[in-house]
Amino acid sequence: MATMVDIAKRAGVALSTVSHTLSGKRPVSPEVREKVLQAMSDLNYQPNALGRALRNKSTRTIALLYPTAFSDIPESHFEFVSGIVEETSERKYGLLLWTNTDEDQEVFTMAQQGFIDGLILMEIRLEDSRVKMLRDRNYPFTLIGHCRENEGINFVDLDFDYAIHTSVEHLAQLGHKHIAFVNHSVAQLEAGVGYIVRSEEAYHHAVEQWGLDGHSFSCEPGLDASYTTVKMVLTQHPEITAIVTGNILVSSAITRATYDSGLRIPEDVSIVALVTSRFAEMTAPTLTTIDFPSRKMGHMGAEMLIRQLEGEQVSSQVLLRPPLTIRQSSGLCMR
Amino acid sequence: MATMVDIAKRAGVALSTVSHTLSGKRPVSPEVREKVLQAMSDLNYQPNALGRALRNKSTRTIALLYPTAFSDIPESHFEFVSGIVEETSERKYGLLLWTNTDEDQEVFTMAQQGFIDGLILMEIRLEDSRVKMLRDRNYPFTLIGHCRENEGINFVDLDFDYAIHTSVEHLAQLGHKHIAFVNHSVAQLEAGVGYIVRSEEAYHHAVEQWGLDGHSFSCEPGLDASYTTVKMVLTQHPEITAIVTGNILVSSAITRATYDSGLRIPEDVSIVALVTSRFAEMTAPTLTTIDFPSRKMGHMGAEMLIRQLEGEQVSSQVLLRPPLTIRQSSGLCMR
């Protein structure tokens, strides 16, 4: 592979001249410029990003540190990734995918020291040691999600409080009195994962506010567990006529579990899910949702980070409130 | 950030000694070793991957060049990514995500020259200019998919010929005489995307072999188009009692389109899909499938590439033949 030295030699100019015809950061006479460009095309020259990065202390590459749970529920994570990668491509940045292998906090920031300019984190806990560490080190990052205490941190998140309240309100207005909430696993709730805790709290608050009978259930990971949980909810709590869930596996298991319990949607059971509209329309019946704006969140998270990297003093903390979209899975309470 | 020079100074040793206590590539006395390690921990030293990579001409990072169509059908691509990233993490490699922005072939290999050690390609065409270019330049890569001519190329793919034949055979044995095939878009077929062309050919071959009445349909991208297409197939061709498809959006639209046409699955219409078993179990009814081994393909593709990078002279061309799994969507022909 040809380097700048090769180009300089062939064009009969100095190394710095080659660099400057490339960057345009200082004037180069047309004739010299022409010679250099000719040499480049002759030698099929491509600048080496590594040399440049070492010098510039910037790689124009960011990393997404996604949870290991990724492999368990790819459906709910891939739209984030799509959004992020669309934004990074747009802005000519690279995107590196990292797994959160363990809680060894040093590892991830430092393992590839110098390789990336910034980091996007997901599955944020209310108290998140990773976030603390990054903030302490003054490392550029943004969150998809947010902590309990977020001073000086850029993030984008769904407003889960709003989302759950709106879901419960919708069902309450349809006459439902017994509304269940199916959350994620106990382990995740206890680990303090932000959206899981916030959803749980918002749900209890909402049912209280509407004077409803509410039960919340947790659900272990996996499709089978989701199916079993929904079936259990429906059979052991026959008074329940509506279910709210933010768990994508639950929302996909729910139709089958309902039919298998001899119930119909929405005549016997109404459902409101916090999933992407795309996903909501892939099921039969289609699901009434608060449209989870995963892709948009990915876009915004990446955009915020890149702006920050490019020196803009942005400070943004965004809580999205996407609309309730009524589809086939929710209807008047018939009981 | 502390560098090796800082460590060397603080420990009162030479730069090379620091490097070697780190790499272990030459013996270091216990005392010196101890001093160096102490200095490292004092200064919270982390090696800079960029310096190392520039020197080593290796970044231990590979890139996945995925199609722009990614955003259109993330569901069917994401399991590949999961598989790849699991494998790369396992082997301590980084994974960079690239979009195939345009057909400007030079761009992608060279844009980030030096940044990656190898490339994984997807959505391979029978005649693929990207593949030709990479092979010409002797650049390390593997394919998920394969070309018409694959000499010296490492790849992993599903055996679509086998998959389609097995699907048709299953339906034929259930007594179906009129079996439709719903493929991807005309544009993709005409572009010569490998699996789309191979599926089409295999289907026609299979129906001929079984003496069946077969119709193949193409389907434009998107959920709405998928729904419309399936409905059209069912209403305009009432003799059809079974559908085979490798299109994930079709297989998700198919249940709703069928019900909306007043037909039941599998009593009136049987379905066999080429999708992941995971996806097959998320729908109601669950789908009979040739289990698309996306994750496994991702794993194998990444593994092949990394082995190649590490000097093994592997030459492997793998065509997977996953089992037919009978679920709720296929049954005896009742007409």
Next chain:
DNA sequence: GTGAAAGCGCTAACAG
């Protein structure tokens, strides 16, 4: 408008 040279952080060949 152009050239010479230093140096980003690391590895490894060479010399003791």
Next chain:
DNA sequence: CTGTTAGCGCTTTCAC
């Protein structure tokens, strides 16, 4: 067993 040094490919200051 340890130290000195060249150099990976690039950008940028300094001098002309």
